[in-house]
Amino acid sequence: xxxxxxxxxxxxxxxxxxxxxxxxxxxxxxxxxxxxxxxxxxxxxxxxxxxxxxxxxxxxxxxxxxxxxxxxxxxxxxxxxxxxxxxxxxxxxxxxxxxxxxxxxxxxxxxx
Amino acid sequence: xxxxxxxxxxxxxxxxxxxxxxxxxxxxxxxxxxxxxxxxxxxxxxxxxxxxxxxxxxxxxxxxxxxxxxxxxxxxxxxxxxxxxxxxxxxxxxxxxxxxxxxxxxxxxxxxxx
Numbered sequence: 001x002x003x004x005x006x007x008x009x010x011x012x013x014x015x016x017x018x019x020x021x022x023x024x025x026x027x028x029x030x031x032x033x034x035x036x037x038x039x040x041x042x043x044x045x046x047x048x049x050x051x052x053x054x055x056x057x058x059x060x061x062x063x064x065x066x067x068x069x070x071x072x073x074x075x076x077x078x079x080x081x082x083x084x085x086x087x088x089x090x091x092x093x094x095x096x097x098x099x100x101x102x103x104x105x106x107x108x109x110x111x112x
Numbered sequence: 113x114x115x116x117x118x119x120x121x122x123x124x125x126x127x128x129x130x131x132x133x134x135x136x137x138x139x140x141x142x143x144x145x146x147x148x149x150x151x152x153x154x155x156x157x158x159x160x161x162x163x164x165x166x167x168x169x170x171x172x173x174x175x176x177x178x179x180x181x182x183x184x185x186x187x188x189x190x191x192x193x194x195x196x197x198x199x200x201x202x203x204x205x206x207x208x209x210x211x212x213x214x215x216x217x218x219x220x221x222x223x224x225x226x
Contacts, residue, residue, distance in 0.1 A: 004155075035216075042116065042201070042216030043156075090155050100146065101214070103155030 003027040004104035006091050011109045013078065013085060021076045021107045023091030029102070030095060032074035036060060037088040037106075046089075049074055078109060086111050114139045116204050116217035124223045129192055133220045135185040135202035143205035143212060147176050147187050150199045150219065159187070159200075192224045 003026040013019045025032065031050045035043040045058030049068040063082025068074055074093075078085045088108050092101040116137045125131050137145070144163050148156035160169045160176040162185075168177050173190045189196055199219040206213050 006155075040121075040218055042218045044216075045214075088153075092155075100158045100161055103148075103157070105155050106153065108153075 004091060004093055004102055006104035006107050008107060011107055012112050013109060014112050016080045018077055018079050021089055023074045023076065023104060024072055025093045026072060027093060027102065029093035031093060033092040033101060034066065034076045035090045035092065037090055043090065046076065085109055114206060114215045116202055116215050118202050118217040118220050120220060122221040124225060125192055127192060127194055127224050127226050131189050131192060131222065133187045133200050135217060137183050137204045139204040139206045139215050141207050142180065143207045145178055145185050146203045148201040148203060150201055156201055194224050194226060197222060197224045
């Protein structure tokens with residue numbers, strides 16, 4: 001898992017609630033990413049950021065939001081607009097966009 | 113469409129045996145190919161990365177091959193151990209006009225039995 005931490009390990013969301021997943025890295029990486037993993041599917045990119053105060057939508061950004069106020073931190077908010085949020089969420093970071101990505105341990109989000 | 117297909121979906125082998133996992137891709141323009149190992153409930157960990165000009169790379173008991181002409185890669189595990197039980201994910205990098213991107217396969221779930 002390198003120097004990337006995610007919290008919490010498990011998160012429960014109630015109907016209509018926004019929840020925020022934390023991702024912190026101490027590797028001095030410029031780029032950070034959020035992926036969603038569902039059973040039997042490859043990881044899908046939600047959002048990514050290559051520099052502080054800038055981020056780009058990935059393939060499935062609808063219902064999610066992010067911020068990158070600090071180089072070390074890239075929190076992901078799952079909003080009430082995301083109708084199927086149950087999944088395993090993985091945060092990753094790398095020095096540059098084409099370099100090997102280092103993944104955090106993941107957060108499993110469940111809906112009550 | 114950029115896609116990465118892995119086979120088999122799952123595999124069970126006896127401890128000490130060898131196995132080979134396959135990855136076919138239709139990603140273009142190709143940049144590199146990586147294999148990751150993901151333990152259950154954990155984040156993926158990089159095993160190997162190969163560029164267009166490399167056709168084999170080893171990491172201990174793991175050996176990856178790449179045939180850029182046929183767009184195929186394989187991951188060979190030698191003398192398997194119980195700790196090799198995990199999902200193995202093939203990831204292909206592409207250089208697009210709007211930036212670089214990774215395309216992930218769904219993974220092969222390997223179970224090593226004693």
